[in-house]
Amino acid sequence: MSERRKPYPFDQFEPKWQRIWDERQLFHAPNPGEQNFNPARPKFYVLDMFPYPSGAGLHVGHPEGYTATDIIARYKRMRGFSVLHPMGWDAFGLPAEQYAIKTGQHPAATTRENVARFKSQLRGIGFSYDWQREINTTDPEYYKWTQWIFLQIYDSWFNPETQRAEPIATYRGADPDSVRLAYVADVPVNWCPELGTVLANEEVVDGKSEVGGFPVVRRPMRQWMLRITAYAERLIDELDRLDWPESIKLLQRNWIGKSEGAEIEFKIAAGERRSTGIRVFTTRPDTLYGATYLVLAPEHPLVEEIAAKERRTSVREYREQAARKSELERTELAKEKTGVFTGAFAINPASGEKIPIWIADYVLLGYGTGAIMGVPAHDERDLEFARKYGLRIAEVVQPLNGEPATGFVGEGRAVNSAVIEGLPTAEAKKKITAWLAERGLGRGAIKYKLRDWLFSRQRYWGEPFPIIWENGKHRAVTDHELPVTAPDLNDFKPTGTGEPPLAKARDWIRYSETAARETNTMPQWAGSCWYYLRFCDPRNAQRFVGEEAERYWMGRAGPPGAPTAGSDGLPGGVDLYVGGTEHAVLHLLYARFWHKVLFDLGYLSTPEPFQRLVNQGIILGEDGQKMSKSRGNVVNPDEVIDAYGADAFRCYEMFMGPLEQMKPWSMRGVEGVSRFLARVWRLFMDETQAAAWELSPRIQEIAPEKAQGKVVHATIKKVTEDIESLSFNTAISQMMVFVNAFTNAAVVPVSAMRTLLLLLNPFAPHITSELWEKMGAKFPILPPEITSHPWPKYNEALLVEDEVELIVQVNGKLRDKFRASLEATEEELKSAALALPKIQQLVAGKEIRKVIIVRKKLVNIVLAS
RNA sequence: GCCGAUGUGGCGAAAUGGCAGACGCAACGGACUUAAAAUCCGUUCUCGCUAACGCGGGGUAUGGGUUCGAAUCCCAUCAUCGGCACCA
Numbered sequence: 001m002s003e004r005r006k007p008y009p010f011d012q013f014e015p016k017w018q019r020i021w022d023e024r025q026l027f028h029a030p031n032p033g034e035q036n037f038n039p040a041r042p043k044f045y046v047l048d049m050f051p052y053p054s055g056a057g058l059h060v061g062h063p064e065g066y067t068a069t070d071i072i073a074r075y076k077r078m079r080g081f082s083v084l085h086p087m088g089w090d091a092f093g094l095p096a097e098q099y100a101i102k103t104g105q106h107p108a109a110t111t112r113e114n115v116a117r118f119k120s121q122l123r124g125i126g127f128s129y130d131w132q133r134e135i136n137t138t139d140p141e142y143y144k145w146t147q148w149i150f151l152q153i154y155d156s157w158f159n160p161e162t163q164r165a166e167p168i169a170t171y172r173g174a175d176p177d178s179v180r181l182a183y184v185a186d187v188p189v190n191w192c193p194e195l196g197t198v199l200a201n202e203e204v205v206d207g208k209s210e211v212g213g214f215p216v217v218r219r220p221m222r223q224w225m226l227r228i229t230a231y232a233e234r235l236i237d238e239l240d241r242l243d244w245p246e247s248i249k250l251l252q253r254n255w256i257g258k259s260e261g262a263e264i265e266f267k268i269a270a271g272e273r274r275s276t277g278i279r280v281f282t283t284r285p286d287t288l289y290g291a292t293y294l295v296l297a298p299e300h301p302l303v304e305e306i307a308a309k310e311r312r313t314s315v316r317e318y319r320e321q322a323a324r325k326s327e328l329e330r331t332e333l334a335k336e337k338t339g340v341f342t343g344a345f346a347i348n349p350a351s352g353e354k355i356p357i358w359i360a361d362y363v364l365l366g367y368g369t370g371a372i373m374g375v376p377a378h379d380e381r382d383l384e385f386a387r388k389y390g391l392r393i394a395e396v397v398q399p400l401n402g403e404p405a406t407g408f409v410g411e412g413r414a415v416n417s418a419v420i421e422g423l424p425t426a427e428a429k430k431k432i433t434a435w436l437a438e439r440g441l442g443r444g445a446i447k448y449k450l451r452d453w454l455f456s457r458q459r460y461w462g463e464p465f466p467i468i469w470e471n472g473k474h475r476a477v478t479d480h481e482l483p484v485t486a487p488d489l490n491d492f493k494p495t496g497t498g499e500p501p502l503a504k505a506r507d508w509i510r511y512s513e514t515a516a517r518e519t520n521t522m523p524q525w526a527g528s529c530w531y532y533l534r535f536c537d538p539r540n541a542q543r544f545v546g547e548e549a550e551r552y553w554m555g556r557a558g559p560p561g562a563p564t565a566g567s568d569g570l571p572g573g574v575d576l577y578v579g580g581t582e583h584a585v586l587h588l589l590y591a592r593f594w595h596k597v598l599f600d601l602g603y604l605s606t607p608e609p610f611q612r613l614v615n616q617g618i619i620l621g622e623d624g625q626k627m628s629k630s631r632g633n634v635v636n637p638d639e640v641i642d643a644y645g646a647d648a649f650r651c652y653e654m655f656m657g658p659l660e661q662m663k664p665w666s667m668r669g670v671e672g673v674s675r676f677l678a679r680v681w682r683l684f685m686d687e688t689q690a691a692a693w694e695l696s697p698r699i700q701e702i703a704p705e706k707a708q709g710k711v712v713h714a715t716i717k718k719v720t721e722d723i724e725s726l727s728f729n730t731a732i733s734q735m736m737v738f739v740n741a742f743t744n745a746a747v748v749p750v751s752a753m754r755t756l757l758l759l760l761n762p763f764a765p766h767i768t769s770e771l772w773e774k775m776g777a778k779f780p781i782l783p784p785e786i787t788s789h790p791w792p793k794y795n796e797a798l799l800v801e802d803e804v805e806l807i808v809q810v811n812g813k814l815r816d817k818f819r820a821s822l823e824a825t826e827e828e829l830k831s832a833a834l835a836l837p838k839i840q841q842l843v844a845g846k847e848i849r850k851v852i853i854v855r856k857k858l859v860n861i862v863l864a865s
Numbered sequence: 866g867c868c869g870a871u872g873u874g875g876c877g878a879a880a881u882g883g884c885a886g887a888c889g890c891a892a893c894g895g896a897c898u899u900a901a902a903a904u905c906c907g908u909u910c911u912c913g914c915u916a917a918c919g920c921g922g923g924g925u926a927u928g929g930g931u932u933c934g935a936a937u938c939c940c941a942u943c944a945u946c947g948g949c950a951c952c953a
Binding site: 007246247250251254255257259261280281282283284295337361362363364366367368371372373374375379380381382384447448449581584585655656657658661662663664666668669671672673675676678679682729730732733734735736737740743744805807809811812813814817849850851852854857858860861862 | 866868869870871876877878879883884887888889890891903904905906932933934935946947948949951952953
């Protein structure tokens with residue numbers, strides 16, 4: 001045997017138990033109405049962010065969150081919950097398509113192989129997923145419903161009166177296409193020539209593609225958009241009742257970026273071409289008197305109209321130059337502001353002053369009204385711009401602490417501002433806004449940074465749009481034509497012109513004599529926007545999720561009769577959702593948006609998808625660096641499991657430190673945890689002469705000693721509480737303490753050992769199942785499967801000591817300790833402490849000013865100084 | 866630049882107003898062994914005093930504050946990580 005001897009025979013029993021769980025389908029959770037459904041059990045929905053099955057297989061980062069949720073799932077089952085714990089595949093996406101371009105292998109084939117690999121790896125770790133609920137976003141039976149949901153969005157509009165999505169039929173306006181939640185627009189998009197596709201803003205980092213790091217340029221193209229901005233207010237407001245990390249909520253709030261201010265109309269000065277005027281947005285209407293110029297975004301539609309003849313050329317040049325700039329150049333060149341004067345003037349509605357109108361690319365068309373009033377005295381950007389181009393600077397806010405007014409952007413007192421003279425900023429804002437509104441010159445307004453969601457991609461490996469074009473107009477395919485499957489291609493290359501690869505499939509595009517199919521596909525986010533709903537009812541052929549199943553699994557957790565979703569202010573949904581922070585804004589915002597649309601349309605019972613969210617921290621390589629192929633510090637879970645077993649792998653992942661923290665991998669650490677499990681094994685099993693294992697005769701049906709009983713119950717308490725708070729690392733520490741306490745005992749009680757196995761089972765399900773079975777052969781117990789045994793309860797009475805050790809401090813410094821009865825009065829404790837020889841020495845000859853007594857903890861004697 | 870998180874032994878960490886360093890790793894010493902591995906037992910924040918049992922001082926990024934008492938609460942500074950970055 002060249003192979004290192006295993007400290008315990010995990011290689012024999014781990015596959016055995018994985019097979020048994022599979023055969024007996026122990027982790028299948030029946031839906032309401034199905035066989036074995038027990039309505040008395042409260043439900044618990046614990047979900048992982050499902051992976052993209054890449055060619056590289058699992059890395060050790062995936063199983064971190066997965067192990068945490070698996071522990072919760074197994075624990076909740078033992079606590080009598082009906083647990084929904086599913087897994088699936090987010091399998092559309094760019095890597096499979098790029099691999100196809102390189103090798104000609106169909107993405108479907110690559111995906112199939114990768115899924116098989118991922119699945120066998122996940123099984124090898126012993127996760128208790130309900131595999132009957134496995135889903136795959138690339139399965140036509142799945143994306144049929146992704147397309148169906150898209151059509152619900154397409155067929156809806158957001159009614160501002162009710163603040164809800166409604167069927168488009170309820171819209172009374174002339175042009176329903178202008179208000180649909182899914183609409184077509186010619187928008188400047190992030191075109192990546194290298195990838196041959198358009199990217200969402202979120203997929204562009206520093207002017208380069210997030211995938212591959214290729215340059216990205218702006219270019220106008222016809223695209224499908226989803227009107228997520230309609231939900232901006234609700235997406236902010238309804239964060240409040242979610243149990244999410246505050247930092248993630250903040251990230252979402254900042255991403256949505258709500259600003260309150262006012263829109264103000266500036267008339268174009270006489271003598272120029274007539275126009276209605278220019279509308280600007282500002283959060284500081286109180287600085288209106290300080291507005292000494294206006295700036296329009298270069299792409300602003302009014303620019304053509306107002307530009308003075310003699311300025312046309314320079315204006316046109318500047319606009320072309322701005323349009324040519326890629327995002328990258330714009331950010332890189334952002335160091336210095338540029339702009340040109342249009343030759344036109346506007347009238348400041350408050351001061352009546354005639355002020356010049358400029359264009360500059362520091363003003364963005366996509367935000368606010370695409371135009372600003374320049375208030376150089378009280379805005380850093382405007383100040384920089386005004387100084388560069390010699391524009392007038394007018395101070396209109398007086399700082400309260402005597403700072404110089406120019407460049408002051410905080411709140412102060414209005415000056416040189418007739419209507420609001422002397423008012424503090426907050427009041428000045430209100431008054432000037434009202435003053436403008438009375439005169440029809442402005443109004444209070446709220447703007448968001450959030451943009452509508454660019455929803456189309458020029459790719460092959462994604463959901464085709466269920467849309468037909470005829471005579472230049474789009475319409476939905478009928479429901480019974482779903483799913484719209486993509487044609488088989490042997491060439492997946494982008495056309496390079498911006499036309500999607502699907503454009504190559506001439507027959508497929510042709511829908512009728514006069515109608516053609518949409519050739520764009522949906523982005524990868526689409527499938528993950530609603531997968532948690534499909535898990536509730538994955539084989540339903542009639543509906544994207546059955547109503548009863550949705551109500552049951554997405555409702556509030558708790559026994560029958562407990563508050564229903566929304567009734568106590570908590571939105572309900574998935575009870576625990578664990579995944580990485582990288583999805584803090586995108587996936588989580590998109591999913592919330594789709595969920596709300598479906599909720600508004602009456603398809604769902606809860607307003608939010610995920611009640612509680614937890615982010616696991618990143619696992620670094622042994623060198624403390626981010627794991628990456630190029631650094632060569634990637635840890636492969638298969639190798640770890642080979643050497644130490646799945647249980648050791650799981651326990652180590654949890655023992656490393658707090659779940660949410662970033663932490664480095666350590667093989668030595670795995671070894672330590674493996675040693676712990678080996679000690680558990682040897683607590684039960686003795687090795688025979690023939691190198692076989694047999695149940696140790698030390699294990700007997702006896703009552704635990706008092707000290708042992710205390711450890712047992714302290715451990716039940718700590719492990720239970722720690723699992724509830726996801727403090728898995730300290731739960732394992734406590735079980736180590738437990739095992740250390742029994743390691744050298746001559747005899748060990750069966751009851752204590754059963755408790756240990758139950759507590760350890762969610763963490764190390766294989767070894768505990770095996771030992772439970774081995775022990776059951778000699779000391780039978782029902783049920784025979786540990787996984788269906790109830791969770792142990794602790795007896796508080798056994799934890800209470802009748803005597804406690806108290807510490808004695810003098811002036812807050814630890815000086816001595818003594819034992820005292822729990823019943824001792826404060827007076828008794830005080831005199832006992834003062835009677836200690838050491839304390840007497842320290843106190844001798846000094847005045848005792850005060851004695852502080854904390855029950856069961858300490859006596860602190862404070863001396864006069 | 867703005868926002869957020871984190872900072873504790875040689876290392877992963879624990880303690881969230883009351884004994885700093887539980888538990889694990891590593892290191893060192895011992896037992897078992899012909900030997901090694903494995904296993905079991907012990908030591909390990911730091912400085913000073915003591916022949917020794919011990920005793921005392923200091924210590925949770927840095928500086929200040931609140932408190933009888935601070936790793937924990939407050940203020941400032943520094944460092945690391947993450948997000949946003951002309952959003953008017």
